[in-house]
Amino acid sequence: PLHPGNSVSTALVIGAVGVVFGDIGTSPLYTIKEMFNPHFGLMPDSATVKGLLSLGFWSLILVVTIKYVMVIMRADNQGEGGIMSLTALAQNGVRKGSRLAYAIGVLGIFGAALFFGDGMITPPITVLGAVEGLAVLSPDLGRWVVPLSLAILVGLFSFQRFGTARVGRIFGPVMVTWFVAIGSVGAWNIVQNPGVLEAVNPWCAFEFFRSHGWHAGLVLGAVVLTVTGGEALYADLGHFGKAPIRWGWCAFVLPALLLSYYGQGALLLVNPAAVANPFYMAVPGWAQGPMIGLATVAAAVASQAVITGAFSVTAQAVQLGYLPRLQILYTSEDAMGQVYVPAVNRMLFLAVVLLTLGFQSSTALATAYGLSVTGTMLIDTLLLAVLAWTSWPDSRKWVLPLCGVFLVVDLAFLIANGAKLFSGFGAWVPLIIAVAAFTLMRTWRRGRELLHEEIAKD
Numbered sequence: 001p002l003h004p005g006n007s008v009s010t011a012l013v014i015g016a017v018g019v020v021f022g023d024i025g026t027s028p029l030y031t032i033k034e035m036f037n038p039h040f041g042l043m044p045d046s047a048t049v050k051g052l053l054s055l056g057f058w059s060l061i062l063v064v065t066i067k068y069v070m071v072i073m074r075a076d077n078q079g080e081g082g083i084m085s086l087t088a089l090a091q092n093g094v095r096k097g098s099r100l101a102y103a104i105g106v107l108g109i110f111g112a113a114l115f116f117g118d119g120m121i122t123p124p125i126t127v128l129g130a131v132e133g134l135a136v137l138s139p140d141l142g143r144w145v146v147p148l149s150l151a152i153l154v155g156l157f158s159f160q161r162f163g164t165a166r167v168g169r170i171f172g173p174v175m176v177t178w179f180v181a182i183g184s185v186g187a188w189n190i191v192q193n194p195g196v197l198e199a200v201n202p203w204c205a206f207e208f209f210r211s212h213g214w215h216a217g218l219v220l221g222a223v224v225l226t227v228t229g230g231e232a233l234y235a236d237l238g239h240f241g242k243a244p245i246r247w248g249w250c251a252f253v254l255p256a257l258l259l260s261y262y263g264q265g266a267l268l269l270v271n272p273a274a275v276a277n278p279f280y281m282a283v284p285g286w287a288q289g290p291m292i293g294l295a296t297v298a299a300a301v302a303s304q305a306v307i308t309g310a311f312s313v314t315a316q317a318v319q320l321g322y323l324p325r326l327q328i329l330y331t332s333e334d335a336m337g338q339v340y341v342p343a344v345n346r347m348l349f350l351a352v353v354l355l356t357l358g359f360q361s362s363t364a365l366a367t368a369y370g371l372s373v374t375g376t377m378l379i380d381t382l383l384l385a386v387l388a389w390t391s392w393p394d395s396r397k398w399v400l401p402l403c404g405v406f407l408v409v410d411l412a413f414l415i416a417n418g419a420k421l422f423s424g425f426g427a428w429v430p431l432i433i434a435v436a437a438f439t440l441m442r443t444w445r446r447g448r449e450l451l452h453e454e455i456a457k458d
Helices: 010-019 031-035 046-074 083-092 099-131 139-162 164-192 194-200 203-212 214-226 230-235 242-270 272-276 285-319 342-359 362-368 371-391 396-422 425-457
Strands: none
Touching: 010 164, 010 242, 010 285, 031 046, 031 214, 031 242, 031 272, 031 362, 046 194, 046 203, 046 214, 046 230, 046 242, 046 371, 046 396, 083 099, 083 230, 083 285, 083 371, 099 139, 099 230, 099 285, 099 342, 099 362, 099 371, 099 425, 139 285, 139 342, 164 194, 164 242, 164 285, 194 242, 203 214, 214 396, 230 285, 230 371, 242 272, 285 342, 342 362, 362 425, 371 396, 371 425, 396 425
């Protein structure tokens, strides 16, 4: 078989936890802090904290659990996932050469281009977000944040050539420890103030919108940080298969994330001043040093999800004729989807170093983050709707209404992140990266078509 997609073992689940969930698993480092960014003008009072926690909770349920883990993962292309696989499946259901087929191809390529933009921003924002904990221990250590972050990123990209399986074996136990740690700290804070659990009620989110008006719409640009990395779950499908990813998410990762977010919320209800860095301030003083160390390692792992996803998307783009024939190394004897692309690794590394030096902090990078992710998620929804309509007659009745719900959520996130374009140049960075990648892929594809036409004439 091309891929052990339906088999589940503890080793596979731990490997998936180590590679696939790193990005979304380290979002608690900076998400709550960014929700109370002075740009939004929100105060950490009880109603606001509960409203934002409710928005985060239902975003995780709707976008990650239902959309990606339950529905989109059904769309595997011979064991492979990601936006290129979804594009190919959607095109298979329509007439070849039709305008719809062309539109699907353009959408899919732009989504892949946006994913590359995401892959360049995720490593620096997660590593910076973790290392910034040093400033909580001592303000004098703040000057070491950028140099230490660069050193970690150099090590991470140097390690890619060993392959996903080996990376997963090493990183898996680290991420298991990470999720146990953040879940335990969250639970400890929730016990101190169990009233925070009221935020599970979606009415808290409605009340938040009612009381804050248009400001509530803008803060969705920070709420979306709870689900960034969700698209990487599908992109990494070829590395581990559906079952290990689903088990890892539902049984382990999702509960740990919810405990961490609600634990930070419980702290803010008692100590609003902790909004400066709620993740680290929620940790007992004796454990802050070890937590910073663990978070720093976990942040390096977090980048793994989008890096391996970028390798998969590149390999599929080469096979579909959208990129030149790059060197693609297969790193596993069992799973065809486990690949390493040296050229992409070098390109991502260069971009990550430049972004780290240019933005210098996770807060500055948060301005640029989100637009590429939400764009990719919106395109995934549109392609899923086409696939369900043309190729899933038995599931069409329930998938298409769900696509309507996903579309509303994705558009809300996209509009909120689009507003960042007016707040400075930083927000334009992922868009510029995506447009450059899109132009490259479309130009190469069109050039190949013209060349084949000329050869056919001769």
